Amino acid sequence: MLEEGYEEEYEKAVVSYLALNISRTADYSNTFCMWNNAWEFTNHMFARQTLSMLWDYSELNLFSPILSGTWKSMQRQVFRGVESIDVSSAPASVFQLSATSCPYEDNSFDAVFTDPPYYDNVPYSYLSDFFYVWLKRIIGDLYPELFSTPLTPKSKEIVAYTTERTWEEAKVFFEENLKKSFQEIHRVLKPNGITTIVYTHKSTSGWETLINSLLDSGLVITASWPIHTEMKTRLRAQESAALASSIYFVARKTERKETGWFNEVKEEIKRYINEKLERLWEEDISGADYYIAAIGSSIEIFGKYEKVMDYEGNIIRADKLLDFVRDVVTDYAVRQILHNGIAGELSPLTKFYILWRWTYKEERVLFDDARKLAQSAGIDLAKEWNKGFIIKDKEFIRVLGPQERDMKEFEGANELIDALHNVLILWKEGNREEMKKVLADSGWGNKDSFYRVAQAISETLPLESKEKKLLDGFLSGKEKIINEIKDTSQQTRLF
Numbered sequence: 235m236l237e238e239g240y241e242e243e244y245e246k247a248v249v250s251y252l253a254l255n256i257s258r259t260a261d262y263s264n265t266f267c268m269w270n271n272a273w274e275f276t277n278h279m280f281a282r283q284t285l286s287m288l289w290d291y292s293e294l295n296l297f298s299p300i301l302s303g304t305w306k307s308m309q310r311q312v313f314r315g316v317e318s319i320d321v322s323s324a325p326a327s328v329f330q331l332s333a334t335s336c337p338y339e340d341n342s343f344d345a346v347f348t349d350p351p352y353y354d355n356v357p358y359s360y361l362s363d364f365f366y367v368w369l370k371r372i373i374g375d376l377y378p379e380l381f382s383t384p385l386t387p388k389s390k391e392i393v394a395y396t397t398e399r400t401w402e403e404a405k406v407f408f409e410e411n412l413k414k415s416f417q418e419i420h421r422v423l424k425p426n427g428i429t430t431i432v433y434t435h436k437s438t439s440g441w442e443t444l445i446n447s448l449l450d451s452g453l454v455i456t457a458s459w460p461i462h463t464e465m466k467t468r469l470r471a472q473e474s475a476a477l478a479s480s481i482y483f484v485a486r487k488t489e490r491k492e493t494g495w496f497n498e499v500k501e502e503i504k505r506y507i508n509e510k511l512e513r514l515w516e517e518d519i520s521g522a523d524y525y526i527a528a529i530g531s532s533i534e535i536f537g538k539y540e541k542v543m544d545y546e547g548n549i550i551r552a553d554k555l556l557d558f559v560r561d562v563v564t565d566y567a568v569r570q571i572l573h574n575g576i577a578g579e580l581s582p583l584t585k586f587y588i589l590w591r592w593t594y595k596e597e598r599v600l601f602d603d604a605r606k607l608a609q610s611a612g613i614d615l616a617k618e619w620n621k622g623f624i625i626k627d628k629e630f631i632r633v634l635g636p637q638e639r640d641m642k643e644f645e646g647a648n649e650l651i652d653a654l655h656n657v658l659i660l661w662k663e664g665n666r667e668e669m670k671k672v673l674a675d676s677g678w679g680n681k682d683s684f685y686r687v688a689q690a691i692s693e694t695l696p697l698e699s700k701e702k703k704l705l706d707g708f709l710s711g712k713e714k715i716i717n718e719i720k721d722t723s724q725q726t727r728l729f
């Protein structure tokens with residue numbers, strides 16, 4: 235091109251776009267590409283942000299006369315990407331540097347937007363190496379500053395890796411560096427400047443690190459909202475407790491209140507979360523996202539203070555805050571069921587189940603203690619055991635979860651817990667049609683109380699519980715399921 239008289243910048247752009255096409259082709263043409271049975275096409279390797287092991291792979295014909303899966307179709311997608319980031323009307327400057335030390339002056343930006351890594355979720359640099367090794371050979375000479383190392387740089391990457399660190403070291407590294415980046419944001423923002431930070435994580439330690447980093451940065455969180463960011467189709471049974479949303483935090487560089495006293499702050503948080511949880515439920519935030527959204531709301535209150543202390547003078551950090559939020563959310567979800575309007579719609583057996591999970595989780599319990607709990611829910615234990623989910627085992631009582639039930643017990647059963655267990659097993663098996671039929675035939679599928687019970691049970695159970703994972707997975711698709719049941723019943727009426 236240069237010999238033919240094209241400008242150097244133009245030549246650089248064309249070669250760069252062709253290199254992007256090679257990247258895309260590499261993603262679609264390798265032995266990690268699986269044949270997608272449902273949609274009948276070849277999945278690209280990074281359909282998930284990981285390298286999954288495969289028994290067999292599917293191969294594309296890049297030069298096929300049909301457009302799909304060819305070099306030409308890759309090019310079309312690259313162009314679409316390039317067009318969508320067209321900055322000709324508002325030129326942008328792009329720099330590659332670590333967020334932990336930015337070469338900008340203090341008080342210089344009106345706003346900062348950031349989407350930091352989510353703890354240990356994605357090993358970005360390692361995954362990038364897949365593309366980097368090819369790009370370095372194709373356009374390394376055009377961008378020597380970006381391709382100076384044999385593989386992508388790893389040491390400054392803020393991810394909680396355990397490849398060369400212990401879990402504890404990885405956590406400290408992540409927290410320290412995230413804190414440094416947030417402190418940089420605080421430094422470069424103008425007074426009262428605004429920043430939005432996106433984050434989500436399933437684990438408590440993932441949240442502890444974010445909260446502690448935020449609290450130490452000086453930024454003041456003024457709002458937090460969960461936004462659905464994950465494609466619903468991704469949330470299949472094998473990823474049952476996957477989160478569907480991320481939390482968007484809005485923060486400002488402004489003054490904080492001095493010391494807050496934990497007892498008083500707790501009351502403030504409780505009031506605030508209780509208000510917000512109702513609204514979140516109405517906006518279809520459920521499953522694992524429900525608790526995560528509440529964490530966001532709690533930071534809005536907690537982060538207003540320079541520090542929060544108990545009366546003995548101990549500074550309260552994220553671990554104590556998270557324990558407290560867990561209790562508030564569980565308490566709220568259970569109270570909704572047992573004490574408010576929907577209590578009348580529920581049978582004593584359903585109330586017993588929720589109370590049991592709340593009090594004893596999945597433990598087996600001595601008969602006498604179990605009897606007292608049953609009495610408070612209004613059931614006679616001796617009449618109920620060994621018929622359904624209540625099992626007597628010598629002097630102990632156990633309450634079975636869905637995965638331990640016999641499917642035969644569900645035939646003709648109309649009890650909410652039976653319907654819920656049946657639905658969860660069908661969901662796990664991927665038997666969506668049968669699941670919708672059970673929901674529609676039992677009448678529970680259209681009732682808000684059914685989903686609230688599912689949410690409350692989930693909140694009472696520990697993160698590692700199989701039952702919780704099933705509940706969270708099922709609930710993450712709640713909105714879609716309700717719509718599908720509605721559509722089916724409308725079609726049935728039409729016929």
Ligand SMILES: C[S@@+](CC[C@H](N)C(=O)[O-])C[C@H]1O[C@@H](n2cnc3c(N)ncnc32)[C@H](O)[C@@H]1O
Pocket residue numbers: 331332333334349350351352358359390391392393
């Ligand atoms: C959640 S992802 C952001 C994804 C982005 N919003 C998008 O849609 O493509 C987090 C990003 O932070 C980058 N990152 C990790 N450590 C960093 C550091 N020290 N400085 C700047 N960026 C870093 C990762 O490489 C990754 O691209």
